[in-house]
Amino acid sequence: xxxxxxxxxxxxxxxxxxxxxxxxxxxxxxxxxxxxxxxxxxxxxxxxxxxxxxxxxxxxxxxxxxxxxxxxxxxxxxxxxxxxxxxxxxxxxxxxxxxxxxxxxxxxxxxxxxxxxxxxxxxxxxxxxxxxxxxxxxxxxxxxxxxxxxxxxxxxxxxxxxxxxxxxxxxxxxxxxxxxxxxxxxxxxxxxxxxxxxxxxxxxxxxxxxxxxxxxxxxxxxxxxxxxxxxxxxxxxxxxxxxxxxxxxxxxxxxxxxxxxxxxxxxxxxxxxxxxxxxxxxxxxxxxxxxxxxxxxxxxxxxxxxxxxxx
Numbered sequence: 001x002x003x004x005x006x007x008x009x010x011x012x013x014x015x016x017x018x019x020x021x022x023x024x025x026x027x028x029x030x031x032x033x034x035x036x037x038x039x040x041x042x043x044x045x046x047x048x049x050x051x052x053x054x055x056x057x058x059x060x061x062x063x064x065x066x067x068x069x070x071x072x073x074x075x076x077x078x079x080x081x082x083x084x085x086x087x088x089x090x091x092x093x094x095x096x097x098x099x100x101x102x103x104x105x106x107x108x109x110x111x112x113x114x115x116x117x118x119x120x121x122x123x124x125x126x127x128x129x130x131x132x133x134x135x136x137x138x139x140x141x142x143x144x145x146x147x148x149x150x151x152x153x154x155x156x157x158x159x160x161x162x163x164x165x166x167x168x169x170x171x172x173x174x175x176x177x178x179x180x181x182x183x184x185x186x187x188x189x190x191x192x193x194x195x196x197x198x199x200x201x202x203x204x205x206x207x208x209x210x211x212x213x214x215x216x217x218x219x220x221x222x223x224x225x226x227x228x229x230x231x232x233x234x235x236x237x238x239x240x241x242x243x244x245x246x247x248x249x250x251x252x253x254x255x256x257x258x259x260x261x262x263x264x265x266x267x268x269x270x271x272x273x274x275x276x277x278x279x280x281x282x283x284x285x286x287x288x289x290x291x292x293x294x295x296x297x298x299x300x301x302x303x304x305x306x307x308x309x310x311x
Contacts, residue, residue, distance in 0.1 A: 024064035039255035089120035091261030
């Protein structure tokens with residue numbers, strides 16, 4: 001199992017790519033300065049026909065850093081410097097049921113898209129808009145019904161190869177989308193509405209995503225106010241199918257992220273509140289943790305905090 005992460009190094013305060021072994025983090029960038037993103041490393045290894053498992057051996061050297069400390073200090077970054085993040089909708093039965101419950105339409109488009117040959121795909125975020133692990137997600141100021149959406153997220157090459165997997169949180173406004181499906185972009189795309197992390201699990205060919213479980217827990221004032229889980233095997237569409245539709249007449253760049261949809265939705269009476277903490281875990285990848293803040297605080301975005309690392 002190969003897991004990498006991106007972080008601000010406590011010595012030089014520069015972006016590093018690290019190899020994660022247990023709680024130990026070994027800097028790959030200290031060996032090859034050009035490698036600060038796993039996607040660039042993956043492309044070089046592919047061109048040279050070097051198995052990624054063999055390449056990682058040389059980087060397990062020197063005194064490691066602590067992943068726990070990097071996380072605590074707020075030094076983690078999104079695991080890939082992706083140009084675009086795309087998302088899939090209504091790929092689990094639970095998601096279809098939730099969309100039907102919130103919509104005000106008699107003839108539900110969600111029933112139709114769930115059963116259709118063509119999946120629902122939409123644009124979610126750019127890298128500059130992404131929220132890093134431990135950084136706050138922001139509620140939307142004109143929404144009264146907001147939920148996190150935990151999603152297995154696939155990092156793909158420009159040819160559609162699966163480079164690896166990470167965890168995504170697709171923060172969404174249920175009341176805005178429920179009022180009219182054409183409001184989907186406003187329900188999905190707003191300041192600090194998408195988090196990725198904490199690591200990239202590389203695709204070595206030995207991984208079995210169909211056996212993984214997704215778990216989401218929401219904490220409020222020290223208590224658990226929601227907890228749910230689902231198996232990836234309940235995903236209605238193959239990941240390869242979703243990728244193939246993403247690439248139709250739509251050239252992408254190496255490292256594009258595709259979120260595969262959610263099968264965990266809190267009950268209809270639940271909405272996020274400032275101060276909540278959302279934890280999303282997926283087998284073999286880890287746990288993505290983000291607090292929730294009020295709307296409007298753009299300082300929490302990793303693109304704007306590089307010079308303000310806490311110690």
